[in-house]
Each structure stands twice: as C-alpha cells, then as structure tokens.
Amino acid sequence: MASACVLIFLLAAFFHQGECALLLNSYFSDHMVLQRAPQQAVLWGTADTEGDIITAKVTGQGSDSTPVTTKVTQGQWKVKLPAQNAGGPYIVNVHSHDGDVTFSDVLFGDVWLCSGQSNMGVKMNQIINASEEIKTAQSFPQVRFTRVNFTQSDTPQSSVFYNIPWTTPNNRVFEYFSSVCFLFGEYLHPHVNHPIGLVLSYWGGTLVEAWSPPQAIGQCQHRSKRGPRGDSILWNAMINPLLSTTLYGAIWYQGESNSYHYDRYSCQIIAMLKEWRKQFHQQSLQQTSANFPFGYVQLAPNAPGDAVGLFPEERWAQTANYGYSPNPALPNTFMAVTMDLPDYDSPSGSIHPRYKQDVAKRLVLGALNQAYGHSDVIFQGPFPTAINANGDPHELTIEYDHGKTELDVRSNGFEVCCSVLNTTHCDDVLDTWVDAPISRTSGSLVTISTSGCGSRHVVGMRYEWRTSPCDLKLCSLYGKTSGLPAPPYITRSISEHNSAIIG
Numbered sequence: 001m002a003s004a005c006v007l008i009f010l011l012a013a014f015f016h017q018g019e020c021a022l023l024l025n026s027y028f029s030d031h032m033v034l035q036r037a038p039q040q041a042v043l044w045g046t047a048d049t050e051g052d053i054i055t056a057k058v059t060g061q062g063s064d065s066t067p068v069t070t071k072v073t074q075g076q077w078k079v080k081l082p083a084q085n086a087g088g089p090y091i092v093n094v095h096s097h098d099g100d101v102t103f104s105d106v107l108f109g110d111v112w113l114c115s116g117q118s119n120m121g122v123k124m125n126q127i128i129n130a131s132e133e134i135k136t137a138q139s140f141p142q143v144r145f146t147r148v149n150f151t152q153s154d155t156p157q158s159s160v161f162y163n164i165p166w167t168t169p170n171n172r173v174f175e176y177f178s179s180v181c182f183l184f185g186e187y188l189h190p191h192v193n194h195p196i197g198l199v200l201s202y203w204g205g206t207l208v209e210a211w212s213p214p215q216a217i218g219q220c221q222h223r224s225k226r227g228p229r230g231d232s233i234l235w236n237a238m239i240n241p242l243l244s245t246t247l248y249g250a251i252w253y254q255g256e257s258n259s260y261h262y263d264r265y266s267c268q269i270i271a272m273l274k275e276w277r278k279q280f281h282q283q284s285l286q287q288t289s290a291n292f293p294f295g296y297v298q299l300a301p302n303a304p305g306d307a308v309g310l311f312p313e314e315r316w317a318q319t320a321n322y323g324y325s326p327n328p329a330l331p332n333t334f335m336a337v338t339m340d341l342p343d344y345d346s347p348s349g350s351i352h353p354r355y356k357q358d359v360a361k362r363l364v365l366g367a368l369n370q371a372y373g374h375s376d377v378i379f380q381g382p383f384p385t386a387i388n389a390n391g392d393p394h395e396l397t398i399e400y401d402h403g404k405t406e407l408d409v410r411s412n413g414f415e416v417c418c419s420v421l422n423t424t425h426c427d428d429v430l431d432t433w434v435d436a437p438i439s440r441t442s443g444s445l446v447t448i449s450t451s452g453c454g455s456r457h458v459v460g461m462r463y464e465w466r467t468s469p470c471d472l473k474l475c476s477l478y479g480k481t482s483g484l485p486a487p488p489y490i491t492r493s494i495s496e497h498n499s500a501i502i503g
C-alpha cells in the first residue's frame with residue numbers, strides 16, 4: 001500500500017531530499033484545546049501515500065478512546081475524533097504508514113474564534129490595570145490561546161501560519177495577546193467550569209469585506225472601491241485555513257474602518273456571518289454548529305465632543321438596523337454595548353479604549369444567555385417598545401422592555417426631530433434634531449420634553465446618537481438590576497397624534 005511513497009522515500013533519502021510525511025495542519029500543537037462533546041473535534045492534514053489509512057486516537061485520564069480511521073485522498077485527510085467530555089490533559093496520536101504524530105497536554109473544552117480589527121488586538125499589557133490583570137490570568141491555565149499570524153492572500157489558503165502556537169497565560173507572550181479575547185475566556189471559565197480554547201485571527205484597520213468570502217461579497221450589491229486591498233484577502237489567508245476546526249462560537253470586534261460606508265455594513269455583516277456559519281459547518285464535517293453563536297462588540301466612543309459623526313449610523317448597522325441582538329437578520333448573536341466606555345487619554349488613541357474588562361464582561365453575559373442556555377442571565381440593556389405622544393404636543397413618553405425593566409437614569413441623552421411640515425417622517429436634510437431633556441421617569445417609562453421643537457412637528461426621536469455620547473458609564477439609561485446600558489436608538493417616524501408601538 002505504501003509502496004509508491006516508500007519508493008520515493010528511498011530515492012529521496014538517497015539524494016538527501018524530501019521524505020514520506022504525515023503532517024497535521026499547523027493549527028494543532030501541544031497544549032491545544034479541542035472542542036468537547038457533544039461535538040467531535042476534527043483533525044486534518046496531508047500525507048504522501050495515496051489511499052493510506054490514517055488512525056487517530058485520544059489517550060489519558062485512564063481511558064483510551066476507540067481509534068478512528070480515514071483514508072488519504074488526493075494527499076489530504078480529515079477525521080472526526082470520538083466525542084470527548086471536557087477535561088484533560090490527554091494525548092492525541094495520529095498514525096499512518098508515513099509517520100506518527102503525537103500531541104501532549106491536550107484539553108477538551110469550548111473553542112471560540114476571536115476576530116476583527118485593532119480593538120480585538122488591544123493587548124493584555126495595554127488595558128487598565130494591566131499588570132494586575134496579567135497576574136490574575138495566571139490562575140486560569142485552562143484558558144488557552146493561539147494566534148494566527150498576519151497574512152493575506154488573493155486565493156483561499158489551506159495552511160495556517162501561526163504567530164503564537166497553543167499556549168497558556170503563563171507564557172511570556174501572554175502580555176501581547178488580545179485582551180478582549182482572553183478576558184472573554186477568563187470570565188466565561190468559572191461559569192462553564194471546563195477548558196476554553198481561544199483562536200485569535202484579527203488584523204488592525206481592516207474592512208468587513210476583507211474577512212468575507214466571495215460568496216458573501218456577492219450577496220451585497222456593492223464592491224469595495226479600494227481595489228484589490230479589499231475583498232476576501234483575510235478570509236482567504238486567516239479564516240479559510242481554519243474552517244475544518246470544530247468551534248463552539250465566535251466573537252467579533254470590527255466596524256471602525258467601515259464607518260465611512262455605514263450604509264453597506266448591515267448587508268455585509270449579515271452575509272459574512274451566514275457564510276462563516278455555512279462554511280465552518282460544512283468543512284468541519286458538520287461538527288461546528290450551522291448556527292454557531294456569534295458575539296460582537298459595538299463600536300466604542302472615539303474623540304471627545306458633541307459630534308454626531310459616522311459612528312452612530314455604523315453602530316446601528318452593526319445590529320443589521322434593529323438596534324439590538326439577536327434579531328431576525330442576526331439570529332443567535334449577542335452584542336456588547338460599549339458606547340459608554342470612552343477613554344480619551346488612551347495611549348494608543350481614543351479609538352482604542354482601555355476598558356476591555358467591561359467589554360469582555362458584557363460579551364460573557366451574552367454568551368451565557370445565547371450560547372450556554374442560561375436564559376435567566378440578563379445580557380441586554382433596556383430597549384424602547386413604545387413611544388406615546390400622551391396627547392400633549394410638548395412631550396413624549398417612551399416605554400422600555402414592555403414595561404418590564406426598571407430604569408436607572410444617569411443623564412440626558414434624548415433628541416427629537418422637528419419638522420415645519422405636517423408629516424410623520426424626519427428628513428435629516430430638511431429637519432432639525434434638538435435636545436429633548438428627560439422631564440420625569442417612572443419604572444420603565446421615561447418622559448421627555450419636546451418643547452425644543454416649538455411650533456414645529458415632532459417627527460423623530462433618537463437616543464445617545466453621538467460618536468462619544470457620554471462620560472464613563474454615564475449614558476442616560478441603564479437597567480436598574482443589570483447595570484447594562486440601553487443601546488443607541490433612532491426612529492425617523494413619529495406621529496404626535498398617535499401612539500407608536502415599536503419593537
């Protein structure tokens with residue numbers, strides 16, 4: 001069976017070149033975390049002997065798994081390990097006529113992919129209280145990580161280039177690892193009580209189009225105007241090679257670079273997520289869920305000041321224009337609201353706030369509810385469900401969460417749109433937004449004064465619609481029990497004569 005390769009091997013040995021080789025994808029290394037049961041971890045790689053049998057097994061903890069086998073086809077092979085309960089350390093061994101590869105100190109747990117742009121890259125040593133956080137992380141050797149190197153390609157790649165092979169937080173490279181990614185794992189760990197594997201694949205200053213496969217680019221009408229630098233180049237080099245990995249879910253911190261074309265973002269993020277889910281599911285032999293949980297971080301504040309800028313529209317687009325997550329366009333997703341976490345003095349620029357602990361905590365709440373079935377965990381701030389004109393031309397009352405959430409009011413963040421026309425639609429060009437201070441609150445109701453419109457008609461309402469809407473954790477509305485901020489909101493359609501039911 002191995003004759004062709006053995007022959008080549010002998011000749012090659014004679015000429016001192018090449019050898020028969022069984023190779024696993026460079027994704028795999030000692031100390032890795034593989035996806036636990038009920039999903040099955042997938043191993044894959046290459047081998048020289050066509051048709052040869054690859055045998056893989058897991059040993060350790062007093063029990064050997066039944067070996068699984070697969071055949072080498074066109075130099076490639078892929079195999080599902082038996083479903084393995086969380087824990088370890090285990091030894092994973094892969095064997096064929098071409099060789100033998102063994103990995104030790106392997107844990108089984110949940111594997112999360114962390115992707116996006118520079119805010120996903122903000123390092124452990126760059127955040128608030130960095131040295132304490134790095135020290136605290138040492139108590140979490142079951143939270144392990146790996147990082148894909150920066151690389152781009154015009155064509156889909158199958159090999160991954162690793163910058164950091166799988167390791168634990170006691171490695172000296174830890175201080176350069178993503179803070180949001182690691183803290184997400186660290187905060188999640190005590191709740192799930194099993195190992196967490198974090199796969200970081202991000203690149204600063206990048207567009208969503210770069211991370212989207214061609215199929216997802218095709219689903220939206222627009223193409224990047226910036227030439228070849230754009231579409232699919234990071235998908236090809238930094239995501240495509242990971243598709244066979246069994247993942248539990250993904251977190252995503254991206255959007256700043258797309259704010260100049262916020263009107264395109266909603267379509268593209270929906271399409272990207274659909275394709276990620278479909279292709280991870282297919283390539284992992286159906287082991288990664290076809291609807292895997294996807295958490296994302298809302299754009300943080302940037303420069304101080306009152307400028308509306310492009311971020312409010314981009315934040316809205318991040319939610320596929322619903323304002324909240326999950327929603328029908330982005331099912332099984334969760335969002336960490338961050339517009340109330342400004343850090344104007346951040347040494348790496350106000351675009352990179354150092355409050356990554358809060359970002360990770362809010363993501364974990366979403367993960368617990370959406371990805372781990374803890375339906376009692378509140379992970380969303382209050383959201384408007386009705387706007388009532390009260391029959392009073394000078395006020396509007398906004399109801400949150402169908403009256404179920406008691407509000408904690410910390411500042412004024414409302415504006416209304418005033419129109420000289422008797423219409424129910426706010427036109428951003430013709431009409432004017434004015435402050436609408438809170439005049440009273442009760443339970444889950446907020447009443448705002450629309451007197452700023454004078455004799456004009458009130459035709460829209462928006463909430464915290466600024467690039468940097470408030471001081472640290474001092475936006476206008478929070479859930480009283482959850483302490484979570486109400487996300488930004490906008491409606492460009494209000495009738496002062498009728499009550500509007502929304503949401």
Ligand SMILES: *[C@@H]1O[C@H](CO)[C@@H](O)[C@H](O)[C@H]1NC(C)=O
Nearest residue numbers: 128129132354355356357358
């Ligand atoms: C930083 O550490 C101080 C002192 O322990 C603590 O009060 C503060 O909450 C920490 N900040 C963050 C963002 O964790």
Ligand SMILES: *[C@@H]1O[C@H](CO)[C@@H](O)[C@H](O)[C@H]1NC(C)=O
Nearest residue numbers: 148149150151161162163164
């Ligand atoms: C990562 O990529 C850079 C630039 O392509 C390269 O110089 C570096 O050696 C790579 N690092 C590793 C660990 O492969």
Ligand SMILES: *[C@@H]1O[C@H](CO)[C@@H](O)[C@H](O)[C@H]1NC(C)=O
Nearest residue numbers: 421422423424455457495497
């Ligand atoms: C505006 O239009 C509504 C409905 O079309 C009407 O009932 C109302 O009287 C109008 N108001 C003014 C000030 O013209």
